Amino acid sequence: MDRAETDRRIREQLEPFNKKGIAVADDTSFARDLEFDSLTVMDFVAAIEDEFDIIISMNQQAEIETYGQLVDAVHAMRKDDA
Amino acid sequence: MSEGVMQADQPPVIEAAPAGDLFAKFDGLIAMREGLLKAGQEDPFSLVMEQVLSPTRAICNGRETILLGTYNYMGMTFDPDVIAAGKQALADFGTGTTGSRVLNGTYQGHRECEDALREFYGMDHAMVFSTGYQANLGIISTIAGKGDYIILDIDSHASIWDGCALGNAEVVPFRHNDIDAMEKRLKRIPEGAGKLVILEGVYSMLGDIAPLKEMVAVAKKHGAMVLVDEAHSMGFIGENGRGVAEDAGVMDDVDFIIGTFSKSVGTVGGFCVSNHPKFEIMRLVCRPYVFTASLPPSVVATASASIRKLMAGAEKRAHLWKNSRRLHGGLKALGFELGTGEAQSAIVAVIMPDLEKGAAMWQALLHEGLYVNLARPPATPANMTLLRCSLCAEHSDEEVETILGMFERAGKTVGII
């Protein structure tokens, strides 16, 4: 799976959580731009985890601030699998 | 900022923090607090109990007040036998140990307290900490190390989260009480990694219990060790008062139980009990156990006396349950929205529409002569504002009816019911 495909699938999962329909780019911040609170983060992370069958621990989440960083992190985890 | 200048409905003006002031990060919270207080609200977080008359009565702001938010579930704080044990230890062993458990801070009384706990839980090992907070901090951060995984409920108590933060394990939360969500995460943990599942018997915010029978079975199926915090169940849930794990019949599959003396036991202190054959090594490697002074002799003496009385507390237990069910049913009938459909524990959480109404209701109850706990975001699940009521075995039937009358009047005054 290439990065673009990972991006597409994450974008699809993000859709229902992007309540204000913000345009999402690699530098979009989950906390600042999308205004995710801790409960939303948990539900969104669970959706991503289920989509890709991975675990994103809170330790890893702490390193992820933007959309692009999430795509990179998930993409790297998928590559590890392959 | 001068008193009386500001209107209640104006956002309070906080002076901008000077550059480099590390307190700048608290400005939002300071503003919220001042806003509430300026609106004529008494500060729910700095109430002083001027006199304490019994486990269920105190004088607050000069008013005699019924206490309905103390977690003093079994009313042991004024038990004459417990007080006598404390006085004796104070006289015989002095006011404090001035030392760590592993140096000069283990007295006869600490050993006896651990004996009482082992007997109470029917477990091989017991370790007494200075608080329950430290017990969670110490056990969690010590047993789950780098490369291990902690799988825990998102609504876990602050001391559990802080235990995770103090350690080096990977932390993976799952949706509150969601068995499937927990299992999915367990399945995805890399082969060979150590796993610790952390659950609570009773969740203190809403007073709901965990489906421990199912959850513990799932955890064991995936080879995880299980830690259950039973802070809010000791003494009155389960046949011997050992907690929700006992009630669910899974005591043998729980590796560690964490508890506190600050609720049913009626003093201060925390503990972990376990059947793990190597458990005693914890005393040497658990930093929040080693690097702090042990509990005073009088405290461990009152704890031992109280724990031993709790073993024979069937009648009190029954009355506590009666109180909880009556309060829950009565509040529901009055039209309040509650945290659980039926009484699952001795905590009844009343859900408030928002923080302002919640604070107003809290104050109206205080004026009626009733103290409850106000819980607000971010400590609460789903950012709810809650009035948390905890029943005591010493509340009389009449007191519970009085409490319901107070809730009815205050609820109507504030416009919640």
Ligand SMILES: Cc1ncc(COP(=O)(O)O)c(C=O)c1O
């Ligand atoms: C679930 C839970 N665990 C641990 C604690 C900490 O107990 P202690 O008051 O002994 O520090 C509490 C209470 O504050 C609690 O509610």
